[in-house]
Amino acid sequence: MSKRIDVDDLNVYYSDFLAVEGVSMNIEPKAITALIGPSGCGKSTFLRTLNRMHEVIPGARVTGKATLDGEDLYGPQVDPVAVRRHIGMVFQRPNPFPTMSIADNVLAGVRLNSKRLSKSQAEETVETSLRGANLWNEVKDRLDRPGSSLSGGQQQRLCIARAIAVKPDVLLMDEPCSALDPISTLAIEDLMHELKSDYTIVIVTHNMQQAARVSDRTAFFNIAGTGKPGKLIEMDDTTVMFSSPREKATEDYISGRFG
Amino acid sequence: MNLLAARWFEFVATGAGIIILVILAAVAAFLIWEATPALTADISELQKISWFNADSFLAFVAPLIFGTLLASLLALLVAVPLAVSIALFISHYAPRKFAGPLGYVIDLLAAIPSVVYGLWGALWLAPVIDPVFRWLTSFLGFIPLFADYQPPAKNIMTASLVLAVMILPIITAVSREVFLQTPRLHEEAALALGATRWELVRMAVFPFGRSGVISAAMLGLGRALGETMAVLMILSPGTLFSFFLLKPGQHQTIAANIASKFPEASGVSVSVLIATGLALFVITLLVNMAARWIVSRRSDFSGAN
Numbered sequence: 426m427s428k429r430i431d432v433d434d435l436n437v438y439y440s441d442f443l444a445v446e447g448v449s450m451n452i453e454p455k456a457i458t459a460l461i462g463p464s465g466c467g468k469s470t471f472l473r474t475l476n477r478m479h480e481v482i483p484g485a486r487v488t489g490k491a492t493l494d495g496e497d498l499y500g501p502q503v504d505p506v507a508v509r510r511h512i513g514m515v516f517q518r519p520n521p522f523p524t525m526s527i528a529d530n531v532l533a534g535v536r537l538n539s540k541r542l543s544k545s546q547a548e549e550t551v552e553t554s555l556r557g558a559n560l561w562n563e564v565k566d567r568l569d570r571p572g573s574s575l576s577g578g579q580q581q582r583l584c585i586a587r588a589i590a591v592k593p594d595v596l597l598m599d600e601p602c603s604a605l606d607p608i609s610t611l612a613i614e615d616l617m618h619e620l621k622s623d624y625t626i627v628i629v630t631h632n633m634q635q636a637a638r639v640s641d642r643t644a645f646f647n648i649a650g651t652g653k654p655g656k657l658i659e660m661d662d663t664t665v666m667f668s669s670p671r672e673k674a675t676e677d678y679i680s681g682r683f684g
Numbered sequence: 685m686n687l688l689a690a691r692w693f694e695f696v697a698t699g700a701g702i703i704i705l706v707i708l709a710a711v712a713a714f715l716i717w718e719a720t721p722a723l724t725a726d727i728s729e730l731q732k733i734s735w736f737n738a739d740s741f742l743a744f745v746a747p748l749i750f751g752t753l754l755a756s757l758l759a760l761l762v763a764v765p766l767a768v769s770i771a772l773f774i775s776h777y778a779p780r781k782f783a784g785p786l787g788y789v790i791d792l793l794a795a796i797p798s799v800v801y802g803l804w805g806a807l808w809l810a811p812v813i814d815p816v817f818r819w820l821t822s823f824l825g826f827i828p829l830f831a832d833y834q835p836p837a838k839n840i841m842t843a844s845l846v847l848a849v850m851i852l853p854i855i856t857a858v859s860r861e862v863f864l865q866t867p868r869l870h871e872e873a874a875l876a877l878g879a880t881r882w883e884l885v886r887m888a889v890f891p892f893g894r895s896g897v898i899s900a901a902m903l904g905l906g907r908a909l910g911e912t913m914a915v916l917m918i919l920s921p922g923t924l925f926s927f928f929l930l931k932p933g934q935h936q937t938i939a940a941n942i943a944s945k946f947p948e949a950s951g952v953s954v955s956v957l958i959a960t961g962l963a964l965f966v967i968t969l970l971v972n973m974a975a976r977w978i979v980s981r982r983s984d985f986s987g988a989n
Contacts, residue, residue: 478876483780510878520869524891533887534877584873591877 427454427625428494428511428594430475435489436654437470437479445471446654448489450644452595457617457626459636459663462646463678467655468629471646472597475627476512477505493594510538513588517600519580521572521587528568530583531555534591550590558586559616578609585616589624596620598628602635614639633679637667645675712965719959725952733953735945737923745960747923749967751935755840755915756908758929759847764901767852771859776885787860794853802917805846810837810918817841817930833930838920841929846914851904858903862896863889895979902975909968912939938964 430452437445445467452458460468473479474487477498491498498508513534521530531551536542542550551568555561560582564575572583581601588596598617602610617626617639630636636643644660659672670676722730723741730736730744738744770790774783814837821833833839870888879887921936921944928934942957949957 476876478872481872481875506878506880508878509876514876516869516872516876518869520867520873522870522873522887522891524894533874537877537879537883587873587877 427623429454429625430595430627431490431492431495432475433490435471435474435487435491437467437474438484438486438488439482440484443654445474446656448657450657450660452625452627453642454625455621455623456641457621457628457639458642458644459640460627460629460644460646461631461633461636461678462655462658463648464631465651465655466646466648468644468646469599470655471657472599472627472629475595475597476509476514478509478514480505510534510591511593512595512597513591513593514597514599515581515584515588515601518604519577519584521575521580521583523571523573525572526569527555527564527572527575527583530572531586531590533587538591554586554590555583557589557620558582559612559619560586576609578605578612581605581609581613582616585613585620589620593624595625595627598626600629600631603631610635633667633681637663643667645670645672645678647674647678715958715962715965718955719962720955721952722955722959725955729952730956733956736953736956741956741959744923744956745938745963747925748936748938748941748960749963750925751840751923752909752937752939752964752967754927754935755844755847755919755937756905758840758844759851759908760901760905762845762848763851763855763904764897766848767855767900767904768859768897770852770856771863772885772889774856774860775863776881776889787857790853790856792853793849794857798850798911798913799917801846801850802914805842805914805918806838809846810842813837813842813845821930829927829929831930832928834932836932837930838918838932839930840919840935843915843919846918847908847911850911850914851907854907855897855900855904858900859893859897862893862900865896866892898975898979902972905971906968909964909971910939911937912943916940916943 431450432452433449435445435448436443448471460472462468470479475491475498479485479487487499493508493511497503521527522533525533528547528551531554532542532547535547535550552561552565555564560579563579564570564583567574572580575583581604585596585601602613605613614635617628620626621641628636628640640663642660643663643666645658645666646655647658648655658674659666659670661670666675667679670679727740730741736744770786774787778786814835817833817837817839818835820830824830825832866889870892871884874884874887877887915937919935919937919940920932921940922933923936924934926934938960942961945953945957
């Protein structure tokens with residue numbers, strides 16, 4: 426559990442178009458790393474390269490190096506399916522499987538890994554995962570109801586429960602609160618604080634207050650203009666980034682002068 | 685002005701909806717009206733008809749209903765797995781430049797007239813499939829389903845295979861459209877959990893497309909139930925409740941029976957044929973209601989909310 430990711434000179438292409446250029450960063454274990462920056466700066470694209478989800482888009486490819494505790498994520502024998510089983514992901518909009526019950530949603534990933542699950546094992550996994558996602562008390566009486574019967578914030582926590590049920594090494598979160606109301610957002614942020622002790626978390630957010638509240642390290646991405654590639658401008662401890670950033674662009678963005 | 689356009693649209697749409705109901709009611713009324721003489725006639729009256737060899741109208745129509753259902757269900761059994769596989773291949777496996785033409789070819793199958801399918805089945809498929817049936821009956825003949833094959837292959841199995849080819853395009857086309865509609869969110873959810881392509885299909889595509897595939901199968905079943913020419917040209921008819929799928933002279937379908945008897949019919953014999961048509965109408969209604977029920981049973985979990 427909880428591994429580090431090291432990225433060295435990573436470029437992301439959509440066919441011939443260079444979308445993200447030359448990213449190098451170290452993502453620490455048991456910490457929350459926030460990726461911030463204006464729309465279109467490539468932070469979500471970069472996040473998706475960490476569990477190879479970008480490969481879903483035809484023509485998307487990567488050059489450079491990304492390792493998980495020293496193991497190459499893009500090695501020739503590495504199956505993207507295996508990468509995604511180690512590096513979980515939570516999406517912008519909650520996406521529980523609508524045809525599955527709450528319990529089955531939690532177990533969806535677990536069932537992929539180990540087909541046979543005894544009833545008691547399954548119940549235990551459901552409970553620990555839902556407790557881990559701070560959702561257990563709200564749903565324990567209706568585990569057989571469809572996941573889509575929950576509110577948006579609950580659905581998102583269900584998705585987090587589903588992601589942590591497989592005990593991943595890293596949890597990627599792509600704007601996990603952007604579709605949620607402030608109270609649900611607070612619940613997710615509290616949850617991230619608790620999850621930090623077990624997982625490496627990388628979160629993309631448009632909300633700078635959120636980055637300042639939850640993250641230990643912050644990386645600022647920017648784009649020179651449309652058609653230009655997104656770049657990592659700087660990365661530092663969150664307190665440093667929000668008080669005395671080295672780059673002018675970072676300061677402008679954080680102080681709300683653009684973006 | 686806009687309000688007027690909205691009114692007009694409402695009027696046209698409502699009218700179109702009502703017309704469907706009116707047509708359905710008119711067909712039902714016609715069938716019931718024309719069938720009544722046969723349903724109320726004395727049995728001795730009916731038995732004067734040369735081909736009426738039963739003790740009651742019910743005893744006459746029952747084997748035809750059996751034959752119709754058997755032929756259609758066999759066709760569905762063959763066509764649905766094949767159609768779903770093809771649809772899945774086109775929507776989720778095939779490279780894009782290959783998927784388009786393949787879908788087009790499948791759609792073309794639907795444009796072939798049924799009489800051509802009948803010719804194809806009787807003149808080409810029957811001799812070609814003969815060795816397969818011979819093999820089945822000699823090695824699996826201990827199973828009653830496959831016992832007693834007699835060439836030529838003018839049996840219900842051949843008829844059902846041709847029906848399966850005929851209903852393949854509609855089931856494939858509808859399933860493909862439904863599979864393509866699978867929300868990207870659900871597909872990504874599955875992939876992010878580390879699902880392989882097949883697991884993605886099982887977790888996201890099939891559950892989402894389930895009701896659509898059932899609807900597609902029902903459309904196909906509707907066509908198979910009513911198909912006339914192909915069955916008429918291929919099947920050597922009989923009126924038994926028989927599960928010998930490879931034996932000729934065992935089964936007949938309602939539609940093919942009407943087509944073969946109608947040219948010579950007059951008076952009460954026309955009424956008997958229309959009464960069998962009424963039975964077919966009722967079967968189709970029941971089948972569709974059953975399908976609706978299956979789809980609605982788990983509507984909580986359909987993802988429509």
